[in-house]
Amino acid sequence: MVLQLALGIITAIGGFLDAGAIATSALAGALFGFQLIWAVLLGTFCVILLTEMSGRLAAVSHHTVADAVRERLGFRYFAIPLVTELLQDVLVLSAEIGGLSVALHLATGFDYRIFVPLVALFLWALLWFGSFSLIENGVAFVGLIALSFVVGSFITPPPWNEVARGAIPSLPLKDSGQYWLIAVSVVGSVLEPFLLNFYASGAVEEKWTVKTLGMNRAIAGLGMSFGAIISIGIVILAALTLGQRGIRVDSFEQVVLTLVAPFGEWGLSLFVASLAIACLGAASDVSLNMSYAVSQGFGWNWSENLKPHEDARFACVYTAAIPAAALVVLFFDPLNVTMIAMALNAVIAPLIVFPLLILMNDTAYLREHTNGPIGNVLVAVVIVLACLFGLVAIPLEVLGG
Amino acid sequence: MSEGAALAIYCNVLRLMGLVVVAALLVACRPASTQVEQATDRAASWAVTVKAVTEQWAQSRVSMRFTRTTLNAAIQNLYRDAESIRSIDPGAASRITRLKNAINPVMDAVALNEPDRARDAAAPLPLIMKPEPVEANARPASAKGSGEAGSGPAEGGSDNNASSAR
Numbered sequence: 001m002v003l004q005l006a007l008g009i010i011t012a013i014g015g016f017l018d019a020g021a022i023a024t025s026a027l028a029g030a031l032f033g034f035q036l037i038w039a040v041l042l043g044t045f046c047v048i049l050l051t052e053m054s055g056r057l058a059a060v061s062h063h064t065v066a067d068a069v070r071e072r073l074g075f076r077y078f079a080i081p082l083v084t085e086l087l088q089d090v091l092v093l094s095a096e097i098g099g100l101s102v103a104l105h106l107a108t109g110f111d112y113r114i115f116v117p118l119v120a121l122f123l124w125a126l127l128w129f130g131s132f133s134l135i136e137n138g139v140a141f142v143g144l145i146a147l148s149f150v151v152g153s154f155i156t157p158p159p160w161n162e163v164a165r166g167a168i169p170s171l172p173l174k175d176s177g178q179y180w181l182i183a184v185s186v187v188g189s190v191l192e193p194f195l196l197n198f199y200a201s202g203a204v205e206e207k208w209t210v211k212t213l214g215m216n217r218a219i220a221g222l223g224m225s226f227g228a229i230i231s232i233g234i235v236i237l238a239a240l241t242l243g244q245r246g247i248r249v250d251s252f253e254q255v256v257l258t259l260v261a262p263f264g265e266w267g268l269s270l271f272v273a274s275l276a277i278a279c280l281g282a283a284s285d286v287s288l289n290m291s292y293a294v295s296q297g298f299g300w301n302w303s304e305n306l307k308p309h310e311d312a313r314f315a316c317v318y319t320a321a322i323p324a325a326a327l328v329v330l331f332f333d334p335l336n337v338t339m340i341a342m343a344l345n346a347v348i349a350p351l352i353v354f355p356l357l358i359l360m361n362d363t364a365y366l367r368e369h370t371n372g373p374i375g376n377v378l379v380a381v382v383i384v385l386a387c388l389f390g391l392v393a394i395p396l397e398v399l400g401g
Numbered sequence: 402m403s404e405g406a407a408l409a410i411y412c413n414v415l416r417l418m419g420l421v422v423v424a425a426l427l428v429a430c431r432p433a434s435t436q437v438e439q440a441t442d443r444a445a446s447w448a449v450t451v452k453a454v455t456e457q458w459a460q461s462r463v464s465m466r467f468t469r470t471t472l473n474a475a476i477q478n479l480y481r482d483a484e485s486i487r488s489i490d491p492g493a494a495s496r497i498t499r500l501k502n503a504i505n506p507v508m509d510a511v512a513l514n515e516p517d518r519a520r521d522a523a524a525p526l527p528l529i530m531k532p533e534p535v536e537a538n539a540r541p542a543s544a545k546g547s548g549e550a551g552s553g554p555a556e557g558g559s560d561n562n563a564s565s566a567r
Contacts, residue, residue, distance in 0.1 A: 109466045245453055246527075248446040250478060253471040256463075257453060264462045 016047075016227025017146050018282030019099030020092070020189035020342040022275060023335055025231045026258060027249040028182050029238025031175070034158070034166030037235055039183040041167055043190025044228035046385070048220050049378055050353060053360050053371070054196040055216035058203035061365040065197040067296035068365060069355040075297075081351045082297050086321075088348050089194050089290045091341040093325035096283035097123070098334025102252045103276035106268065113330055120326040123283050127318050132205050132304035135288070139281040146274040149233035152262035158236045166235075181343065187385075188345035190231070193352040198289040201296070205303060213369070234258065251335060291317040353379065437490045440482040444497045445530035447475040451504055455523035459516035472508050476501055500529045 028036035054065050061068065070078040098112070100119045105112035126135060172179035199220075208216065237258040238249070247254055252275070259274075260267035288304055291314045295302035301311035308315040329337055357379050360371040371379070451472060458468040479501035487494040503526055510519035 106467065106470065109470050246446060246449045247453065248442065250443050250446060251474050253454075253467075253474045254446075254450050256467070256471075257450075257457070260457055260462055265464075268463055268467050 016190070016224055017143065017230055017274075017278040018189070018192075019095050019275065019279045019334070019338050020185075020192070020282075020345075021227075021231050022099070022234060022255065022278060023249065023252070023338045024182065024185040024189040024342050025234035026238040026242070026255045027339075028186050029235040029240075029258075030242035030247060030249050030254075031182065032172070032179060033239040033243050034163045034235065035170060035172070036179070036183055036186060037163065037166035037232055038169040039186035040190060040228055040231045040235065042169075042385075043187040044224055044231075046187070046191050047195065048224045049375070050191070050196055050356065051199045051224065052217055052220040053356060053375070053379070054200040055203050055208070055220060056213060056369055057356075057359060057365060058200040059208040059212050059216055060210055060367060060369050062204060063365060064200040064204055064292065064296050065352075065356055065359070066201075066293045067299075068359050070297050072359055072362065072365070073355060077355070078297055081355060082293060084348050084351050085193060085197075085293060086290055088341070088344055089286050089293075090321060090325050090328065091337065091344065092192065092194065093283055093286045093290075093321060094328035094332075095334065095338040095341045096279045096286060097322075097326050098329035098337055099252075099279035100276050100283065101329070102334050103272045103279065106252065106256065106275075107272045112334065116326050116330050119283075120322050123280070123287065124319060124322050126280075126284060127287055127304070128308055128315065130304075132202070132288075135284050135304065136202065139277065139284060143274075143277045143281050145270065146230050146278055148259060148263065148270045148274060149230050149237060152259055153233040153236040153240075155262035156237065156240050158240055163232075163236060184346050185339055185342040186231075188342040188347075188349075190228070191349055192345050193349055194286050194289040196352060196356060197293050197296075198285050201289070201292040201302075205305060210369070237261070249335075287318040287321060290321045291315070437486050437493050440486045440497065441493055441530065443482055444479055444500055445527065447479055448500055448526040448530050451475050451507060452523045452526050455507055455511070455519050458511065459520045465511060465514065468511050469508070472504055472511065476504055476508075479504075496529065500526060503529060 025040065028039065057068060058064055063071070066078075066082070069081065097116060097119050101112040101115040104110075104115040104119070130138075203212075203216070238255070241258050241261040242249065242254065247257070249255055256268055256271045258267075259271045263270055291304075292302060294300075294317045295311065295314045298313075300313045302314045303311060306314075357371075357376065359365055360379070361376065363370055454463060454468055454471045457463045458465065479497050483494045483497040483501065486497075503522075506522040507519050507526075510516075510522055
């Protein structure tokens with residue numbers, strides 16, 4: 001039980017951090033110092049609530065979000081969030097493949113585009129030949145190297161009182177458009193809609209039951225909170241090493257400096273390893289989620305623990321999605337793709353979250369474990385916030401460039 | 402919650418999302434001044450980045466390969482930014498181009514493994530993108546293009562350095 005809990009927490013930390021979290025946190029720190037730490041906390045609060053709910057749905061009903069939405073609301077209404085989520089997942093997957101390719105570019109000096117097909121092939125092979133636990137636990141364990149951002153922020157100690165002040169939402173002192181855009185992107189990088197169905201699918205894969213509801217709460221709460229600490233570490237380091245010098249983040253090369261300051265010659269290696277592992281973990285999660293969502297929606301066989309010939313259509317989905325995502329990042333800058341994907345995460349969140357709210361109040365699925373009024377209000381607030389963020393994000397994305 | 406009510410609320414959420422997209426399309430125009438301002442900000446950031454990375458390389462805290470990768474990224478980004486605003490603000494574009502050209506001596510010094518020379522060449526780069534004094538702005542930015550514009554006090558150092566590096 002304790003081992004399962006520890007594994008779950010580590011996996012949740014691994015799932016939390018990706019190219020988007022690194023890029024948006026670095027940008028937030030570089031441009032606004034500690035002022036946007038509240039956005040990380042808000043996103044984390046939302047994602048804890050929502051992953052706990054999707055885990056509870058899976059543990060009690062043995063349904064994932066996708067198949068329960070299809071069953072409860074019908075295919076007509078399931079198709080809209082499915083198509084939206086698939087398009088968004090391809091964009092997020094592009095960002096992750098791009099991030100991993102950039103990590104290899106930083107390590108070798110070769111153009112990142114050279115690595116895109118190789119990364120895509122490696123990712124596909126990992127999913128084709130690997131099992132769910134190998135992918136999740138293996139990648140997540142190695143991903144703990146990202147804790148170097150937290151260690152780094154203690155080596156280069158910030159003014160902690162200012163960090164604490166950043167946890168309280170405040171209005172921008174300058175560049176309000178950019179401030180809100182980055183706030184949206186930070187929240188979007190934490191509140192990634194694919195996490196909900198992926199988390200529920202993982203719970204079904206690992207055969208969670210009502211007895212594991214406590215563990216579900218602990219994994220969602222502690223895992224995501226530890227993940228947020230890494231993001232806050234990035235914000236702090238970026239504020240101290242980039243922001244104070246006047247460096248903004250237009251390229252991942254600039255973000256490397258965040259770890260060079262505390263770790264010297266080891267900084268580059270630690271950054272490359274953190275970025276590569278975080279992106280690999282997230283890329284495998286997003287790819288699997290696309291297969292999960294489509295297979296569950298159409299009632300096909302699905303499990304990452306089955307051999308590909310046992311759930312051929314499940315394997316076909318990620319086999320098609322990975323090259324499509326690789327193509328996107330071949331033609332567009334990985335950092336730009338990442339920033340747009342993160343802002344759109346917040347925009348499409350209501351489409352994914354609202355059906356979940358309907359399910360969480362249905363006693364046919366949750367029995368006596370339905371949401372209480374507080375849970376409903378909190379999720380409704382999340383939906384309203386995500387809508388507001390969406391209203392702000394899209395025009396700002398265009399205006400802000 | 403009945404199924405009908407749930408679907409009605411869901412449809413309203415979808416309508417709201419549609420409005421978001423329409424709102425975005427309505428305001429999707431980007432003023433030229435914003436473009437110039439952003440390109441200039443990015444250039445200033447690259448100037449500081451090149452200086453910082455070169456200093457780190459001179460102290461053996463980052464590899465030569467990473468330093469060259471970063472300098473290449475800076476040159477490519479500056480070229481792209483200068484070209485994107487050349488038709489809107491030729492003066493700002495020239496300044497960015499001058500910054501890009503001033504990175505070449507840094508690149509050469511790094512390639513020759515001469516940390517001191519690289520650091521000296523990189524040190525004045527941020528000055529090139531410092532805001533011009535009011536009197537400098539008042540002058541026509543035509544005459545000799547970026548060279549003329551760069552004769553202001555804030556930019557003198559970089560000009561001298563660029564010519565000495567050449």
